[in-house]
Amino acid sequence: MKGIKILSLSALALGIILSCAQKPLQSEANEKPASTQIKTISSKLPWSERMMQSEMKRFPEAWMLDFFKAPKWSYPNGLVLKASEQLYRKTGKPEYYDYIKAYADELVNEDGTIKTYDIRKYNIDMLNSGNVLIYLYSVTKEQRYLKAIQLLRSQLDAHPRTSEGGFWHKKIYPNQMWLDGLYMGQPFYASYTNLFDTGVSAEKTYNDIVNQFDIVQKHMVDPKTGLLYHGWDESREQEWADKKTGLSPNFWGRAMGWYGMAIVDVLDFLPADHPGRQKLINYLVSYSDALVKVQDGKTGLWYQVLDKGGEQGNYLEASASSMFVYTFAKAVRKGYLPDSYNTVAKRAYNGILKNLITVEKDGTVNLNQNCAVAGLGGIPYRSGTYDYYVHEEIRSNDPKGTGPFILASLELEK
Template sequence: MKFQTLKILSITALASGMFLSCAQTKTATTSKATTETSTGKAIPTNLKWSERMLLSEMKRFPEAWMLDFFKAPKWSYPNGLVLKGAEEVYKKTGKKEYFDYIKGYADEMVNADGSIKTYDIKKYNIDMLNSGNMLLYLYSVDKQDKYLKALQLLRSQLNDHPRTSEGGFWHKKIYPSQMWLDGLYMGQPFYANYTQLFEKGDSANKAYDDIVNQFDLIQKHLKDPKTGLLYHGWDESKEQAWADKQTGLSPNFWGRAMGWYGMAIVDVLDFLPQNHPERARLISYLNSYSEALVKVQDSKTGLWYQVLDKGGEKGNYLEASASSMFVYTFAKGARKGYLPTSYKTIAKKGYDGIIKNLISVEKDGTVNLNQNCAVAGLGGTPYRSGTYEYYVNEEIRSNDPKGTGPFILASLELEK
């Protein structure tokens, strides 16, 4: 397959020159921020890809609050995603610099009283829970009271978080009556991990049932019976302009949305008790999901498209973050026995496709992951319509943390 030339928007105040897609060049452009914050230290090429990418992220973003190209400290989900990778690399290597990178973010963002900079609980944004996973890890090894208070604050959001009529968490307060696939990853692994660590008896059982219910509702409302793929979002009220007036569904299968969902399942299963009566149902959802994705995997490269089922259409492209997420999900699912062992081979094909087509390495060893969709959503201002044209025309950039984080995690799985 010949890659199509993609129109790529520049990042305001960050881009030095025009971003180019992998269709045009295999050399990733780097932002001014990347150049200015570089330490000049070469990254060894004899390390595993997981560690090389983490070191590259640390070079691009010397402070973890800078991840996602932030100009000021912000509590946000991409930071937690890369720091989950840092946690796993630290556990593997024991190199203190990786632990310090994680702790630096927590200590910048969490105040002595447990309040969190820039976090507003009243916004009821499910995205804000993802970085709580980093705090759960830190508290397990460094029992600082401020970490516990911050964790309790984040967990308390779920007590009053607005829900659909069947108990599904809204994606955000500003997106009423809506469940997005993204939200399952943002909220449920944190919810399950917190429950395992801090709750007992009936309280824990109710929480686990609540977690499983989120996946049940996604399967009930967002799964396409024809393809097995899942739509990006669902509006119970059917009031949004993007929502089908009969089903409430958004119109397309966005790659990264399904990536979030798969990672959510395999990560929640780490914490859901082995004897939970609905555990097998979650695993069945993972198998159905995986079978549908294999059917839309690009046969030549092993990668997946931005809009999953429209690979041959104008403007569509092979997208790095979703491909990394699927590789992670398949590799972990196969390792844990949730998926047939054949999925490790499928994951390896996808991973090799990422290395061959989407990775570039600079002279100093810095690793770039190219061709990531920067962001996509539904509704909001300016209004995001969920059309095919919308998804393929969103900004594309190198080294988006929503790609580099899953790439680190996928690498670790395949390095085991």
């Protein structure tokens, strides 16, 4: 791979890449952690830890997240483990680090290959858990983690693209960009570039990252509402795609959640003097203004289909609401949005606690009303209609909800 320079991580670099990270003890770094066993969860803990410990209780091995029955390399695991990483930084409790490392040790082979990962599928979802490996490599320097990181990064060198350079969501979804894909690929791409690339190579990559957002803004924003459609088919060949615009027909809450998180997380790595930085912040402002207009007036939450709150079958959805809280709270803390959005975030967060959280006798916390999954096309065919979105499975404790809930909690607890 051209332009890759493996840097030794000085204290300064660690401060930039892993601000406030606490390096594990040597025994923690080298020994394979045992599975986590949690019996009761204290109500005295902050909500971030209560939910994280609940996840660890439900899924003693991190590969079980998303209700998997066997180890699998997938994106929901990386989402919850990012939250676990931040909790370890904050608290120093080794169980949070052990939970992360056990996942990597189960999935990453000694030669750096990754179990169940097939690069030939060109599935951008598979890059998200690469953030777990970047963190672990930074604190352990284990070469297998580095090789696995480089393997994932190499996917982008040949990943199929639209005519304007946008990454397809998957090889099996030709000519399509989904909002989901911006979160799955771009924070990893940016983090990798920040850590390993320099000079012209880094500048070229940062430009490529910003271009992904430019393409989305050009094609997927509704000029009337400012909301973004779930997907765009450049070829206009899909049944779900409008024949003139190529757009899917609805505004799915979690798709916009992924997009907002992608912006605020990419900004962690985009250089301060990069011309695309202010552009992304402007996109975030427009996005945020549009979301406030469809926030439920009674609960402060958001619906599964964002602009159709009063229609039959629609429901207040936990994962999207948690993602929006995280995006707004982080954006305010970083100075991208005005302080008024912290009020929006807190109102929504309180709505989650009041309407979507239940607590069991042993202290286990449940996050209810999560859409299990939604997509476009495929087999069986997913039409992107309103009826489709409101009839997908709804379940409690989906990691695509619990992960963002923990991240949102951490932002509001700071």
